[in-house]
Amino acid sequence: MENKKRKISIIGSTGSIGTQALEVIEKLQDKFEIIALAGGHNKELLQKQAEKFKPKYTCLGEDGLEKICSDKENDIILVACSGKIGLRPTLTAIRNGIDIALANKETLVMAGDIVMAEAKKYGVKIIPVDSEHCAIHQCIKDIKQVDKLIITASGGPFLHKSVEDMKNATVEQALAHPRWNMGKKITVDSATLMNKGLEIIEAHHLFGFDYDKIDVVVHPQSIVHSAIEYVDGSIIAQIGLPSMHIPIQYAITYPERFEGIKSKSFSFADIAKLDFEKPDYEKFPTVKLAYEMGKLGGTATVCMNAANEEAVFAFLDGKIKLYDIYKITKKMCDEHKVIQNSTIDEIFTVDKEVRENTKELIKLQFAVK
Numbered sequence: 599m600e601n602k603k604r605k606i607s608i609i610g611s612t613g614s615i616g617t618q619a620l621e622v623i624e625k626l627q628d629k630f631e632i633i634a635l636a637g638g639h640n641k642e643l644l645q646k647q648a649e650k651f652k653p654k655y656t657c658l659g660e661d662g663l664e665k666i667c668s669d670k671e672n673d674i675i676l677v678a679c680s681g682k683i684g685l686r687p688t689l690t691a692i693r694n695g696i697d698i699a700l701a702n703k704e705t706l707v708m709a710g711d712i713v714m715a716e717a718k719k720y721g722v723k724i725i726p727v728d729s730e731h732c733a734i735h736q737c738i739k740d741i742k743q744v745d746k747l748i749i750t751a752s753g754g755p756f757l758h759k760s761v762e763d764m765k766n767a768t769v770e771q772a773l774a775h776p777r778w779n780m781g782k783k784i785t786v787d788s789a790t791l792m793n794k795g796l797e798i799i800e801a802h803h804l805f806g807f808d809y810d811k812i813d814v815v816v817h818p819q820s821i822v823h824s825a826i827e828y829v830d831g832s833i834i835a836q837i838g839l840p841s842m843h844i845p846i847q848y849a850i851t852y853p854e855r856f857e858g859i860k861s862k863s864f865s866f867a868d869i870a871k872l873d874f875e876k877p878d879y880e881k882f883p884t885v886k887l888a889y890e891m892g893k894l895g896g897t898a899t900v901c902m903n904a905a906n907e908e909a910v911f912a913f914l915d916g917k918i919k920l921y922d923i924y925k926i927t928k929k930m931c932d933e934h935k936v937i938q939n940s941t942i943d944e945i946f947t948v949d950k951e952v953r954e955n956t957k958e959l960i961k962l963q964f965a966v967k
Contacts, residue, residue: 603631606850607653607666609687610679612637612644614781615701615727615846619676620647622847625858629851634666638679667691674850677702678727680781681907682949685709689942692722699849701727703784703796707903709945710803711895724804725849730797731804732845733823733836738805746827747807748835749797750817751877752777754788757818761881764789767920769913777820777840786910790923791877795888799899802892809892814885816875838864884924891931896938897948898931904952905930909960918964926964930956 606623610616616637623630632653637644641658648656654671657663660683667675667690675691676699677684684702689709691698693716700706705713717724726732730749738744755774756764772789773782780788787793798812823845825835838844843859879886884906891898909923918926930952937944 603629604850605631605633605671605673606676607632607634607636607669607672608676608678609636609663609666609684610638610677610702611635611647612640613678613680615678615842616676617643618842619678619846619850620651622843622850622858623651626847626851626856629856633669633672636663636666636679663687664690667696668694670694670696672696674699676727676846676850677705680704680783682708682946685713685942685945688713689716692716692720692724695720695722697723697725699725699727699846701846701849703728703793703800704903706800706803707796708900708949709942710799710899712942714803714806723852725852726800726804727842727845727849728797728800729840729842729845730824731801732848734801734805734826736836736848737824737826737834741805743828743830744805744807744826745811745829747801747805747812748825748827748833749794749801749812749814750820750822750824751791751794751814752788752820753816753818754791756789756881757816761921764881765919765921769916772913772920776818782914783907783910786913786920786923787906789920790884791882792884792888792906792923792927794877795885796903798885798888799892809889814877816877818873819869819871821869821872822874884927887924887928887931894936896936897940897945898934898936900940900945900948901934901936901952902927902931904949905956908953908956912957912960912964916966918960918966922964926956926959929959 608616632651634655635653636657667687674697677688678701682704684705688705773785775785820840822835822837827833847858891902905927909926912918
């Protein structure tokens with residue numbers, strides 16, 4: 599990074615990733631200038647952020663995102679919002695030659711082929727913020743020499759619980775993640791391991807690896823954030839304490855590194871023990887479903903993402919049970935007619951239809967009596 603300040607905008611500044619990103623930037627305020635902050639619904643928090651960081655402009659909701667992502671004054675845009683609203687602004691930023699720090703899963707799960715092709719066309723860097731993809735990004739020196747990607751999973755709150763425990767789980771139990779503090783939707787995805795399924799699809803698009811070359815391993819301590827295996831059998835892993843500040847900072851300062859927020863220096867002796875095990879696909883069938891939909895390609899992953907999200911919302915609202923999330927998502931995927939080489943408009947049409955049909959299915963067949 600040059601001596602001049604890097605100009606950045608944050609889409610989703612009031613969410614979990616966005617607020618932590620601002621903590622990182624506050625520590626490195628001599629290196630960043632904030633062009634814009636965009637929040638979801640928390641007007642009060644956005645106003646406080648604006649008063650503190652004094653961006654050129656702010657916006658609440660979806661209005662204004664296209665304008666932010668069209669402003670070529672930006673050096674990088676952190677896409678930290680959740681949901682499908684992250685897709686169009688990301689594409690707009692790419693087409694304006696602006697680098698992306700990507701924390702929005704739906705962008706690649708819904709339209710990975712299109713997004714990565716546009717990034718290549720416009721010479722734009724997409725730096726992943728997710729701790730797993732960020733770890734892989736840090737490990738790779740020459741991608742041509744890499745044979746396999748290894749994504750780690752904490753296993754969530756039900757790792758050592760039975761299927762019966764999961765079937766009877768309360769919302770509070772599903773939200774009690776043992777390692778990470780995240781938003782409610784992604785925390786439920788972590789409880790079902792669907793978050794790992796989504797990350798498999800993201801990794802396929804980010805790094806261009808076949809699904810057969812992307813493995814998942816359960817690692818409860820969340821110290822090894824992911825790893826890669828080179829063609830000669832060497833494995834390189836990125837390790838560190840579970841803190842999103844580190845991958846966020848890496849993504850927005852790449853390719854340089856600076857001293858920033860550190861909870862404490864890492865100590866191998868203090869950690870003492872690291873455990874690894876294969877995922878239980880009987881207890882966590884969402885991972886297997888994600889592999890299947892990823893291999894189908896096209897709008898299969900759009901369908902899976904939309905159905906899962908609506909099912910998660912229904913669970914959080916107390917309308918269905920936790921294990922119904924998989925059943926509903928699987929049923930919607932089984933009934934979906936996949937469109938290959940779809941356009942962005944077709945993707946959004948499929949997304950809307952699947953969501954409507956999922957809500958109807960929940961009301962008719964799965965609603966808790």
